[in-house]
Amino acid sequence: MRMSKDELGSLLFFILMLFYFLSSFSIMTPSFMKVAIQPDQVPQFIAIVGMILSAKLFYDSYKKRKSIERDGTTEKKEEIVINKPALIRVFSVSLVVFLYGWLFRTIGYIISTIFLYLIVSIILGGEWKKSLIIGVFLSVLVFVLFSELIGVNLPSGWLSFIF
């Protein structure tokens, strides 16, 4: 990608600030209460200043990249390099955690937590047998810690006939 990291970052920030600014118009300003600063004014100020600063950062980064390209040198660390295997790993782990949250109450704490550990460990290159043993051990340990010590009710799910 031709864009540098700073350019991309500043662009994303600009979009965020713009979205934030536009969203601030949906904040109700109470007519029944007299306040020196309305609830939408500080967000609007932050958004406007944020957009200006993002634009400045983008401009500075763009100028720097063009100057580097003109001089014929490349600063590899500034370039955006998309590492597909890394993206897949991050996406996979995030998906597993998402499914964990979604199925936690249905399947139950013990089973879902063992699978969470096992699958994440395999994604990261662990052996499945070792991961399974450690997963069972940690699940029980965490169960004792949170359920018995903190008194949090962890769902039993499919194992409700046992717990």
Place this chain on the structure above:
Amino acid sequence: MSVISSLLTGLLAVFQINNLLFVVLGSFIGIVIGILPGLGSSAAIAMLIPLGFALPPNYTLIMMCAIYMGAMTAGAITSILLNVPGTPAAVMTALDGHPLALKGQAGKAIGIGVFSSFVGGTLSIIGLSFLSMPLVGIALKFGPPEYFSVFIVAFTIASTLIGKSALKGVLGVFLGIILSTVGSDLQTGVPRFTYGLNLLLDGIDFVVATIGIFAMGEVLSYIVNMKKLDKNILELKGKVWPTMIEFLSVIPSIIRGTIIGFIAGILPGSGGALGTAVSYAVEKRVHKDGEHFGEGILAGVAAPEAANNASVGGALIPMMTLGVPGSGTTAILMVVLFMYGLKPGPLLFIEQSTLVWTVISSLYVSNLAVLLIVFLMLPIFVKILKIQSEYLLPGIVLFSAVGVYTVHSLPADVYLLIFFGLLALALRQLGFSIVPVILGLLLGASVEQSFRQSMIMSRGSFEIFFTRPISLILLSLVIVIILTDIYRKRKQGKLVSN
């Protein structure tokens, strides 16, 4: 009550068996965390926040402060044996520590490092003990305009000191403030940026955000890089306890490192890494063997190690007296205080005096406990280095996911965990520091509140910030910091182009 009598009262409380147990437990956990590369004290303390629901505040705070101390000390072990820092603050220790280990002097390097950490930590806690009350006295005179100005100073320092770009630092702070505005407005009660979701009416939970950013974010960053650590962990050779001559030779370096680390720790958001970097650079310049730094000089280990532990006491000062965290870890300690309904600041010292002085006194004890535990159990801790990341990281994910679930017993918090983890990853990949974001998130509501209250007091006039002396001094400091930063960057730019 004088500081000495407060400390003695605190020490008496610390030596009750339950508190002592948590000091030792926290010290042990902190050492383990510090040794494991890629897992800093912030991530560990963030993961343990949910334990606070079951424990009274003194146990939790004592344990977490002990973890902080232990991690700062033990990071040196990994730096020396593996040439990889166990914590970010131990980066500089590797420069001379690892060469010493290559020469077969790993034991001596670790001994000097741990001892320097102990001295630096102790002196900084003495600083915390004696400086906090005068600061509390000043802070009690603060009204909303002064608090607003203090927060602006904090944001300015955090933005200019952390990372290479002040602009990125400010944008990070703004991102944190944006997140803090989600929920019901504190003054009027109107919902802001909730998009119709009742879940967001109470705002973004600090606990979930903190665990997501620090613990999950750390894991995802590690996954992206997936560095396979060099399995050739050097052997622990040689005596660990330094000789008297070796110890005396590094005393000046320890003192210099302590002063620098302590001051760096006070600066909001800077943490231990800044202090260690500056202390190493200064030591290299002033030490008689400065030109040999990087080849295995004991002072090159002593100074940064003293600095990183000295930053602990320094970072706790603004957090406890003003409610402004001095580091990422103290930001998490602030979240713990909020969780108990305690507001860090001058009133904490008045309303919760026993708790505050018990925690401060526990720092002396945990500092000593870390020293003793490391010396007694060092060979065992070295074995921990062999734990592979493919089995460690899923454990962190597991703790984090279950931990956030216990906050409200809602699956939605697990989704937020992923969101904040991905946010932290994206910020890191794009070269933004997460510390300004955390500062903005934690202090955003207070900044807005203090600003709006000031406007009510002044009937809409900005003059109030400039007519009150303390506020004026603080805002002048902001201008000085900005101008200094601009001057420094221009000077650097000229040096590079020459």
